[in-house]
Amino acid sequence: MxxxxxxxxxxxxxxxxxxxxxxxxxxxxxxxxxxxxxxxxxxxxxxxxxxxxxxxxxxxxxxxxxxxxxxxxxxxxxxxxxxxxxxxxxxxxxxxxxxxxxxxxxxxxxxxxxxHPGVPAPPARLGVVAGGALRAALAPVAAAASRDDALPVFTGVRIASEGDRLVLMASDRFRLATARLPWRPVDTTPIDVLLPANTLAEILRRIPDGAEVGLHADEDRAALTWERSGLITALLATPFPSTDRLLSVTPDTTAWVEADVLAGAVRRALPYTGPHGLISLEVGDAELRVRGVDSQTGESEEMVKAVVDGGRPTRRFQARNLADGLKAFAGEQVRLAVPDIDRRGTVLTGEARRDEVELTYLVAPSRGGGH
Known part of the structure; x- marks a missing residue:
């Protein structure tokens, strides 16, 4: 040698x-x-x-x-x-x-x-996606997946094609992130696979913004390839549950707000969220009021300017879940769509982006201690 x-x-x-x-x-x-x-x-x-x-x-x-x-x-x-x-x-x-x-x-x-067994060759290539757009879409989606291996379906990212759009989706049952982005399919063969989120997150930063990333898949494996590099992984066998009902929300209230400003208010409330990490988000006439209350550490209240349409509901969330959702829209205005039923999740969406990535983030409400 x-x-x-x-x-x-x-x-x-x-x-x-x-x-x-x-x-x-x-x-x-x-x-x-x-x-x-x-x-x-x-x-x-x-x-x-x-x-x-x-x-x-x-x-x-x-x-x-x-x-x-x-x-x-x-x-x-x-x-x-x-x-x-x-x-x-x-x-x-x-x-x-x-x-x-x-x-x-x-x-x-x-x-x-x-x-050494070596790294096997990837399956057939089914399409190509821009590296920068894939990174922008995959980072927040993979972060929403669960780390609990006891429920393997929620540890994965579903990657599925819908014509000339690629749809990425992940959930830990308390939040759901989806992203749509352009891709160029090789032919009419669709892709619908469930890949380990932690594996994708580990390799994400290696993909250059200017690279073209090939997506490969067969019945057992999937791969991402770019330039002289690539990742191949076995699929998670469990089918991803349908999420159409969760995202088809007719909001009673909408609020447009600077994502970074609201995220900052949520972070500052964290010391006052108690053992279960809960905050209240109250919708006012032209603001959102972020409240944290804990019998041991005290309470916090901060108002954030917003453009509000509809009702004036109050919802409770896991503070870190809401903060993670807002982080996905850093530097943007974010729209919060709050349904009239307090058991339904609040849906976050952003502005139109130059990379054509359409991100949707659902945060489930908390009605008591914990989730």
């Missing part, structure tokens, strides 16, 4: 760290804790898999000797993270991969590359 390359430390460390985060730390097959480095004239490709997910990331390097090696991922990531030189050299020396700086040498054992 041969490999000799010089790379900018920061970009290589970032790519290695992102691959490592998606690899298992405790497995029956120790080879799966390794990272494959393949260097050639175009740079270095870093890849790894846990058999459920596979990732391949590209980083710029000057490759002196082409080659491919397998080394323990975590020690390599930790070493690169702590090195403070602008460039670093990786070179095979006997049975070790040496990580060299002008002042230091670190040596990692070479693992048996032949025993």
């Amino acid at each position: 041969d490999l000799d390359l010089t790379a900018p430390t920061a970009s290589l460390a970032s790519a290695v760290a992102d691959v490592t985060r998606l690899l298992p730390t405790r497995v029956i097959e120790p080879v799966l804790t390794g990272i494959v480095l393949r260097g050639d004239a175009e740079g270095v490709t870093l890849s790894g898999t846990d058999r459920e997910r596979g990732i391949r990331l590209w980083a710029p390097t000057l490759c002196h000797v082409d080659g491919e090696v397998l080394v323990p991922a975590k020690p390599l990531a930790e070493t690169l993270r702590t090195v403070d030189t602008p460039e670093i050299r990786l070179v095979v020396e006997g049975s070790r991969l040496a990580v060299r700086t002008p002042q230091a040498r670190f040596a990692l054992p070479l693992l048996d590359l032949d025993t």
Whole structure:
């Protein structure tokens, strides 16, 4: 096995760290804790898999000797993270991969590359979406998914096509985020898959704004590919529940407000939301009143200017759920559509955007302690 390359430390460390985060730390097959480095004239490709997910990331390097090696991922990531030189050299020396700086040498054992399963090729490509629009849509949607593995359907992001629009959707049962964005399908084959939200969130920042992202899927797997990089993952088998009834709300009251201003008021109320983290949102004639009350810490009240139409209801929310919903509309005016039935969720929508991403965020009301 041969490999000799010089790379900018920061970009290589970032790519290695992102691959490592998606690899298992405790497995029956120790080879799966390794990272494959393949260097050639175009740079270095870093890849790894846990058999459920596979990732391949590209980083710029000057490759002196082409080659491919397998080394323990975590020690390599930790070493690169702590090195403070602008460039670093990786070179095979006997049975070790040496990580060299002008002042230091670190040596990692070479693992048996032949025993590594490799990252499988993605399924057929079904369409293409702009990287910047996908990032803008996927970030708030993935954040709305549950972290509770006991309910796997709510840990995923549903990605489905509707003609020339792609629809992303996720929920943790107490909030629901959906985003619609343009895409270019390859043919008439639709896409409708449920992917792990945490996996998508981990890889999101690696997608450049100017990249075209390919969407691939078959009955068992789905993949995102861009430039020389990609992510492939097994699908979550559970079907995502229908949400049409939740979003088809005829509001009794609407209020337009600066999302950042209202989010700031909600954050400032957090110390006064009690053990269950609840706030009250009262609709006034030309303002929204954010209230927090706790018998131990006291109470807060802040008014935020708004353009109001309709009734004057009061709703209680989990403060952090409302704050997360408003964060998705940072820098925008947001419309709150409040239904006349207090058991129905309040729907947040924003202004028309240049990237044509249409975001909708539903926050369920709280009627008592907790959710």
